[in-house]
Amino acid sequence: MRPETSSAWRPAQPGDRMQDVDTPALILDLAKFEQNLARLMRAVQPYGVRVRPHAKSHKCIEIARRQMQAGAAGICVQKLSEAAVFLEGGITDVLITNEVVGARKLRRLAETALAHPGARLGVCADDIGVVRQLAEVCTQTGARVDVYVELDVGQNRCGLVGNKDVVDLARAVVASPRLNFMGLHAYAGSAQHRRGVPERRAAVEAASQRAHDARAALRAADLPCERITGGGTGTFLYEAASAVFNEVQPGSYVLMDSDYARNAVDPEAPRFEHALALLTTVMSLRSADGNERATLDAGLKSFSTDSGPALPTFSGWRPYAVSDEHTVLHKTGDGPAIRLGDKALLVPGHCDPTVALHDWIVVVRNGIVEDVWPVDARGALF
Amino acid sequence: MRPETSSAWRPAQPGDRMQDVDTPALILDLAKFEQNLARLMRAVQPYGVRVRPHAKSHKCIEIARRQMQAGAAGICVQKLSEAAVFLEGGITDVLITNEVVGARKLRRLAETALAHPGARLGVCADDIGVVRQLAEVCTQTGARVDVYVELDVGQNRCGLVGNKDVVDLARAVVASPRLNFMGLHAYAGSAQHRRGVPERRAAVEAASQRAHDARAALRAADLPCERITGGGTGTFLYEAASAVFNEVQPGSYVLMDSDYARNAVDPEAPRFEHALALLTTVMSLRSADGNERATLDAGLKSFSTDSGPALPTFSGWRPYAVSDEHTVLHKTGDGPAIRLGDKALLVPGHCDPTVALHDWIVVVRNGIVEDVWPVDARGALF
CATH class of the missing domain: 2.40.37.20 (D-serine dehydratase-like domain)
Structure with a gap:
């Protein structure tokens, strides 16, 4: 303690x-914070996509609650221990936009899901061995977890590149009755801070094409792909308008920082x-x-x-x-x-x-x- | 909570x-940690100076306790709230190597000192108005605080430059029966990471000369100057050997990092x-x-x-x-x-x-x- x-x-x-x-x-300026909340929801409204704000930006249950009240479908986190905090704080749909690796952590992931039977807990994966381990621990414990296959759409950090790998991994997920295969996580991280609007648009177009092709490969293999999620504060409007993504994950928009303010302004995007x-x-x-x-x-x-x-x-x-x-x-x-x-x-x-x-x-x-x-x-x- | x-x-x-x-x-490698503790104490032993390790490096009561057991005379911290943590952890001599400014913080400083009657709590000052406020709040509350006048010895961050200012500030401290004027804080911060040994030695020589002159001005004004404290992991041996400093404050030595490892090695200094x-x-x-x-x-x-x-x-x-x-x-x-x-x-x-x-x-x-x-x-x- x-x-x-x-x-x-x-x-x-x-x-x-x-x-x-x-x-x-x-210091959080509440008036500006409320404006940011509202402007985001208003901006994506025409596209009918879900909003799942990234809570790694604020790590604060009260902010997550207000994001949910403003219409968010759930939140993202980056770590399993963050997910535990927000689930305990009453957020009922939490996606870990990251891989969880290792026997100890996978067991903890299952235990965390089990401890919150009324909530959904999701995780990303890019390795078939890890998915099999997770399936095993979920079978042993009776836990149920949502799984997203992570696509590498240019960040070169985590995720799969080839469509065959995507299909193989999705099949391993679908093979387990304790895992719900949800679709694709396709976050264009390196696109968020490209300063020019055309560069950001182009990066998201490439990411959307990649996600589109991966979904086509899944469908061709008779696999589902209910959700394609991604996008950050610098690009979410382009993912929302892509007709490929059906969920966006901006995080910094609600607080904002100097770095995002250095991006060239897109007149079509909301000002935060x-x-x-x-x-x-x-x-x-x-x-x-x-x-x-x-x-x-x-x-x-x-x-x-x-x-x-x-x-x-x-x-x-x-x-x-x-x-x-x-x-x-x-x-x-x-x-x-x-x-x-x-x-x-x-x-x-x-x-x-x-x-x-x-x-x-x-x-x-x-x-x-x-x-x-x-x-x-x-x-x-x- | x-x-x-x-x-x-x-x-x-x-x-x-x-x-x-x-x-x-x-991960703390305990064998290396114990070597670092012992090597520091052995290195300064010939010079008869006090060692007051800087706890801002580790923020850990157990490490501070072990530094005390190894022979440290007390610890340094950078913030009042850190001082409160270490006093509560049983460390009985804590110096805030920093200015504490503002009515709310000065009152809290006095309250923190009062809450630990068996311990010494020290603070640095570089402004006469602040010293008068501190004297007043200590008189009101009955607290007793050690005060060090901070000299700017090249860091260009806090501290006084002119000897007349030093004497005036020391006099304001001495004027209060609730404040103990201890001497000079003369930390050559910018010297710590100069890569070459001659550059580090030269910076400490200049700092020592400044401290020497300030002490001479204090003595000429019939003011005491019991302690001159300073030095970090990059230079503490030079302060120890200066015959001006009688206390050194290395912090990083006990953990070490890549940046300090980039300093050129002085064969006379201990290896951490x-x-x-x-x-x-x-x-x-x-x-x-x-x-x-x-x-x-x-x-x-x-x-x-x-x-x-x-x-x-x-x-x-x-x-x-x-x-x-x-x-x-x-x-x-x-x-x-x-x-x-x-x-x-x-x-x-x-x-x-x-x-x-x-x-x-x-x-x-x-x-x-x-x-x-x-x-x-x-x-x-x-």
Whole structure:
């Protein structure tokens, strides 16, 4: 059991003013969050596809519940231990968009499914040996699991390439009465952050063609293919419009980050707001030597730098150096005067691994804290 | 209160074989860890300086206890909430090597000190207004806190530059009967990762000269300066030998990472072993197209990439792409054959923010799990 010491340190209470929130703390702007929720559902509505938002972006049961209330058909997660958290949180349809490998994990997958008889739990597969192991453990335990064959549609990370392999794997799934073969997982991950609209469209066209061909091969082999699922915040509209995909999986749309904001805007796609920011405090200041420097109380342990540092929401100050618990801003142009103790909001470069660093999301409307939500699946790496 | 779901998911139990540990999991090689502990103490012994290891590297009470048993005089932390965790864990001398700013945090600092009357709690300062606020809250609450004036010795992040400012700030500390003015915090952070030995030595010589001059200014003003503390894993031997510093603060030495291993070796300095590694599982494999690819079940949420990706401990395979929960290795030369489900050990680029991503450290000796230690101060960002 972990001690409660760090978790007990809540950064805020409902009713606090935002400027009194302890820092560093994730701030969710509730109005923008609700806009993002609504805009996504409105954007895909004409295409009649299911929406299964990716909860790896937020790891928060309350956000998943609101996504379900907004019309989502279920959620995605990336890890089995994340699935357990959301199933325990009452989400009744969870897809692990990832392979689960190894005897210990496969047994745990079956046990997790068994523990939630009213819910659906799905998993991806790209290896026939693993599918046979999963079928065996499900037969032994009486568990029932949805299985999607993962297609590699350009990410070059997991998944199958050849249609014969797809058919063989689907057949192994169908052979087990404890496994439900659902269809294809075809996530074009590397397409999400291609900056230009034509490049993103072209990548999804190629992915759609691949999924279309794999489905044709399955049908030719008298196998079902009820669902083709994929798409992220950068491309979901193209999957939705493809007439091949019937489910989309955007995750970051609900929080947004600087990296997605660097994608060229498609005028046909909805605009998502930066609903998530990191509140920090100016903890050291120097201006005597002409170079104005403001040091914030948040660094590598409060935001992930894989897509660059978190960026100030105000102009004239830029990150100069980031260390474990500090970000040094330098004044580079016209911008606000900064005093010691001032609060500064930053937009993370990449929301998913940033949220994973925090225990809490402080939920704010009109500058007042409405609630503090736990990052329930924080640390759910397994 | 956070749900126990993710934390309850322990990756191993004592007696497990390392290859059966659930992944991704941090593995501490106990023999190497004990060597690192002993080598540090032996290396500084001739200089008679105190050792105050930096616990921000490991965030683990059990590791801090072992550092104390090995002869450390206390520990450093970077955050007030970390200090609370280690004080509650029984460590009786904790220095926050950082400024604490804002009325709410200063009150919490005083309350934390009050809650541990048998322990010493220290903090750094670089602003006279903050020192006056701290003095006031300590007077109100009856708390007693050690205060160190932070010198900027080249990091350009926090701290004072001019000796007059140092003297003025020390005087403000001394003026409060509730604050103990201890001396100077002079951490040459940017020196730690300069690759060449002469560059690291020169940076510490400059820092030592700065600290020496500041101490002379304090003495000239009839102010005490009992302690000068600083130094990290890259330089602590030079601070120890400086005859200016009387306390050193290395942190990473006990775990080690790839980044520190890139420093040129000083033959006079002790060699520290990579005691910390990340155990992963090969979850997807492809070799049909000539390019062998092995995908591991750990990515940005299991190791920090600010100093590059985590690197395999075996040859012939290199990280090609890292995403939230995956690392794709490509075969680049002679190396072991890899099968699906194999375990792969990686050495993190930067141990501090990597440990902060995990709930547990699995402690192994001779390939068998001896214990599983919580990362107690994980999430202690405040």
